[in-house]
Amino acid sequence: MVYFTHLLGKPVIDSRGRDIGVIKDLVFIDGDKYAEISYLVYLSKDNYRKKISWRFVKELKDESTKSKAAIGIYLNSPVEEINPLFEREDEFLVSKLIDKQIIDVDGLKVVRVNDVLLGKIKDKFSIVAVCVGTKSLIRRLGAEKIMGAVIPMAKENIIPWESVETLDPALQALHIKLNKSKIKGLHPGDIADIMEDLDYKSRALIFNSLDKSQAAKTIVEAEPHIQESFFKNMKVNRILEILEDLPTHDSADILSMMPKSRAAKLLSSMRQDVAEKIRKILSYPEESAGALMSTEFILVTGDFTAQKTINLLRKLKPSSEKTYHIYVIDENKSLIGILPIRALITAPSHEKVANLMKRRVVKVRLNTPKEEIANALSKYNLFAIPVVNGNNVLQGVVTADNVLKEVMPRSWKRKRYMPIKHKRLGNEKNI
Amino acid sequence: MKRIFNSGAFFVFLSVIGPGLITSLADNDAGGITTYSIAGAHFGYSMLWSLIPITIALVFIQEMCARMGVVTGKGLADLIRESFGLKITFFVMIGLLFANFFTTMSEFAGIAASGEIFGMSKYVIVPLSAALIFLLILKSNYKSLERVFFILSIFYVSYILSGFFAKPDWGLVAKETFAPTIKLTTGYIIILIGVIGTTITPWMQFYLQSSIVEKGIRLEEYKYTRLEVIISSILTSLVSFFIIVAAASTLFVNKIRINDAADAAVALAPLVGNFAQSLFALGLFAAAFFGAFIIPLATAFYICEALGWESGVNKKFKDAKQFYVLLFLIISIAMAIVLIPNIPLVKLMVASQVINGILLPIVLISMLLIINNEKIMGKYKNSASYNIVVWAASIIIILLTLLMVATTLFSGILG
Numbered sequence: 001m002v003y004f005t006h007l008l009g010k011p012v013i014d015s016r017g018r019d020i021g022v023i024k025d026l027v028f029i030d031g032d033k034y035a036e037i038s039y040l041v042y043l044s045k046d047n048y049r050k051k052i053s054w055r056f057v058k059e060l061k062d063e064s065t066k067s068k069a070a071i072g073i074y075l076n077s078p079v080e081e082i083n084p085l086f087e088r089e090d091e092f093l094v095s096k097l098i099d100k101q102i103i104d105v106d107g108l109k110v111v112r113v114n115d116v117l118l119g120k121i122k123d124k125f126s127i128v129a130v131c132v133g134t135k136s137l138i139r140r141l142g143a144e145k146i147m148g149a150v151i152p153m154a155k156e157n158i159i160p161w162e163s164v165e166t167l168d169p170a171l172q173a174l175h176i177k178l179n180k181s182k183i184k185g186l187h188p189g190d191i192a193d194i195m196e197d198l199d200y201k202s203r204a205l206i207f208n209s210l211d212k213s214q215a216a217k218t219i220v221e222a223e224p225h226i227q228e229s230f231f232k233n234m235k236v237n238r239i240l241e242i243l244e245d246l247p248t249h250d251s252a253d254i255l256s257m258m259p260k261s262r263a264a265k266l267l268s269s270m271r272q273d274v275a276e277k278i279r280k281i282l283s284y285p286e287e288s289a290g291a292l293m294s295t296e297f298i299l300v301t302g303d304f305t306a307q308k309t310i311n312l313l314r315k316l317k318p319s320s321e322k323t324y325h326i327y328v329i330d331e332n333k334s335l336i337g338i339l340p341i342r343a344l345i346t347a348p349s350h351e352k353v354a355n356l357m358k359r360r361v362v363k364v365r366l367n368t369p370k371e372e373i374a375n376a377l378s379k380y381n382l383f384a385i386p387v388v389n390g391n392n393v394l395q396g397v398v399t400a401d402n403v404l405k406e407v408m409p410r411s412w413k414r415k416r417y418m419p420i421k422h423k424r425l426g427n428e429k430n431i
Numbered sequence: 432m433k434r435i436f437n438s439g440a441f442f443v444f445l446s447v448i449g450p451g452l453i454t455s456l457a458d459n460d461a462g463g464i465t466t467y468s469i470a471g472a473h474f475g476y477s478m479l480w481s482l483i484p485i486t487i488a489l490v491f492i493q494e495m496c497a498r499m500g501v502v503t504g505k506g507l508a509d510l511i512r513e514s515f516g517l518k519i520t521f522f523v524m525i526g527l528l529f530a531n532f533f534t535t536m537s538e539f540a541g542i543a544a545s546g547e548i549f550g551m552s553k554y555v556i557v558p559l560s561a562a563l564i565f566l567l568i569l570k571s572n573y574k575s576l577e578r579v580f581f582i583l584s585i586f587y588v589s590y591i592l593s594g595f596f597a598k599p600d601w602g603l604v605a606k607e608t609f610a611p612t613i614k615l616t617t618g619y620i621i622i623l624i625g626v627i628g629t630t631i632t633p634w635m636q637f638y639l640q641s642s643i644v645e646k647g648i649r650l651e652e653y654k655y656t657r658l659e660v661i662i663s664s665i666l667t668s669l670v671s672f673f674i675i676v677a678a679a680s681t682l683f684v685n686k687i688r689i690n691d692a693a694d695a696a697v698a699l700a701p702l703v704g705n706f707a708q709s710l711f712a713l714g715l716f717a718a719a720f721f722g723a724f725i726i727p728l729a730t731a732f733y734i735c736e737a738l739g740w741e742s743g744v745n746k747k748f749k750d751a752k753q754f755y756v757l758l759f760l761i762i763s764i765a766m767a768i769v770l771i772p773n774i775p776l777v778k779l780m781v782a783s784q785v786i787n788g789i790l791l792p793i794v795l796i797s798m799l800l801i802i803n804n805e806k807i808m809g810k811y812k813n814s815a816s817y818n819i820v821v822w823a824a825s826i827i828i829i830l831l832t833l834l835m836v837a838t839t840l841f842s843g844i845l846g
Binding site for chain 1: 503504505506509512513516517518520521644647649738739740741
């Protein structure tokens with residue numbers, strides 16, 4: 001293993017022992033788990049930047065090698081037989097990673113690269129990891145000996161290449177093209193947290209690598225000022241696409257934070273039915289049941305059989321938050337009962353819904369404030385609570401997580417939840 | 432939906448009112464007010480003219496920061512790290528840490544001085560203010576901070592009022608501003624450099640750019656930001672102008688010499704009445720408190736960002752140790768030093784100016800190199816004529832500050 005910054009400026013020596021120049025950079029080919037080094041870039045004696053394929057490298061000697069030969073890179077051929085090439089514009093240079101920000105996909109944060117760790121993997125010289133810890137910072141300042149005594153607990157903190165997502169536009173473009181953006185595997189809530197730590201250009205870069213529904217979910221999870229900056233910098237078409245993909249109460253939430261004129265403009269160019277629903281939600285008082293509720297739910301009538309209801313569910317394939325309960329209405333569309341999923345799947349298939357449902361329904365009105373809803377959810381141990389209008393017609397459903405978001409004390413945000421991960425191999429230990 | 436107070440929202444809250452305005456107002460901190468008071472008391476109206484070229488330089492330099500922020504979406508600390516590597520960044524950050532530490536100290540000294548005018552012991556008001564600052568940083572939310580800031584900024588008006596209460600000779604003021612007769616003595620040059628040094632500081636460049644980035648201003652909106660930068664720079668200079676006028680028309684006319692802003696406030700009382708004194712002292716307190724709140728917080732942010740440490744008051748201590756330790760150390764040590772009996776605060780303030788003076792050339796040159804880098808700025812890099820103005824201004828500022836550093840090092844501290 002060798003640090004990239006240790007290699008810089010070291011001599012390149014050909015097979016006849018001639019010093020042909022100093023190491024300036026390395027070219028790599030990006031890969032999922034590690035990135036293979038393809039070329040060595042050096043400054044020749046006549047002051048040209050040239051590159052040599054890595055297969056001409058015989059040996060690499062750094063401070064750790066206990067050999068008598070001088071430190072440097074040793075080639076296996078004389079320079080005349082190698083024919084060094086000139087660099088191309090579109091190559092990925094290791095130096096472009098140094099001092100730049102990257103996303104630690106595993107640790108879920110944005111960090112700055114102090115150094116790059118290189119090593120042989122399956123006989124190929126590759127980027128193994130990036131170093132982001134204070135120890136690598138001290139090493140680059142050349143103050144290892146002094147600072148080592150002062151701050152002995154300074155951490156190495158390396159991030160394996162497989163957990164690194166770069167913010168380099170060219171590399172990102174490649175990742176999107178090859179569909180291997182590492183960000184995509186993350187939960188939208190975690191992506192939103194990472195966005196918080198990025199500048200707006202990088203935000204846009206990462207955001208554009210997400211597909212429509214993931215982008216929409218990320219927006220919902222993001223802090224208001226991040227949402228604002230997204231919509232400020234996004235094309236109208238993409239905004240519309242995302243807003244139409246979101247549950248209506250989330251779209252309404254986001255629109256309510258925009259300047260009135262902009263929201264109105266967006267609404268008017270949206271699909272008519274979606275726009276109508278959003279307008280309705282926007283008309284309810286803030287933080288009341290009407291503003292918090294989701295308007296997507298599953299309705300059946302009392303004469304449905306259990307089997308028919310299950311068939312309906314199979315056909316609709318509703319998302320998880322829609323399937324806490326199935327709501328039962330009569331011919332006047334009045335809410336008469338709730339059918340818990342558990343009751344449905346344990347019932348004989350011919351049983352009528354009317355006999356399975358719970359008739360005593362805990363419900364709230366459109367203008368019920370969030371605090372009261374929270375109390376009801378807690379008192380009756382519910383995941384979701386139906387919202388009805390004056391005629392007892394179901395208008396929407398407020399889920400516990402939506403209320404929780406609103407009633408949580410703001411100071412709790414400081415206690416940000418970090419997903420529990422297994423300790424990374426080789427991390428935080430000295431190498 | 433309400434915002435919470437976190438690293439992003441911290442700047443967002445400030446940018447609601449406008450990054451340019453807040454940077455400019457924070458620029459007139461305790462050290463600034465002291466320097467302007469001394470300038471007025473010792474040299475009368477004869478330094479007023481200098482505010483015009485200083486304002487022009489300030490506008491140009493601030494505009495560059497604003498433009499870099501809008502075009503790159505990155506803070507100045509980020510850009511320096513990415514353009515010049517770790518070593519230079521580290522040096523700049525260490526310099527910034529020391530300079531801002533001394534500046535924070537001068538803010539606490541300002542709090543102490545203004546408290547004493549109102550008969551409050553510094554052993555009460557300084558720790559109380561520090562505690563309040565901690566509380567504000569850690570516990571408050573967006574809304575309450577906005578209110579605190581709003582109240583504080585109103586106090587700047589008190590200086591403009593003081594200027595009027597002092598009943599200056601407006602004809603002479605106008606003449607000295609636009610058609611000055613300049614007598615260059617050593618003392619005059621030193622104070623002149625001091626005025627430049629407290630108006631164009633290293634930290635405000637970092638600060639302005641970050642808050643513009645956090646506001647997420649788009650290129651299309653940039654013209655407003657530029658306008659705001661121009662207006663706020665003029666506003667800053669206007670406040671400086673009235674402080675000099677107030678001091679000149681009372682203290683200078685009556686041949687009273689002062690050492691700091693509190694002296695000025697005390698000396699004002701018999702000349703123009705207790706009300707003017709209170710106004711002046713209140714303004715000093717507000718400015719010092721604002722500075723003592725914003726400078727440590729901003730410093731901790733930049734250092735952590737540049738060195739890749741986690742930062743933000745929304746993080747747990749465990750996750751952002753360096754940030755919290757820096758923040759705590761800057762505030763508490765600065766506070767503690769100010770509380771040491773008989774500490775020569777004036778000398779400490781001079782030391783802070785020296786460090787700022789060494790740092791400023793590095794920051795200005797970095798800025799100019801970055802903003803002329805086509806890879807970073809694209810077509811928004813400086814035009815040739817713009818470059819002439821800015822380089823000329825920067826070179827003059829750099830020469831003058833180096834002159835100040837040299838003179839203070841050889842006479843001020845040692846002598």
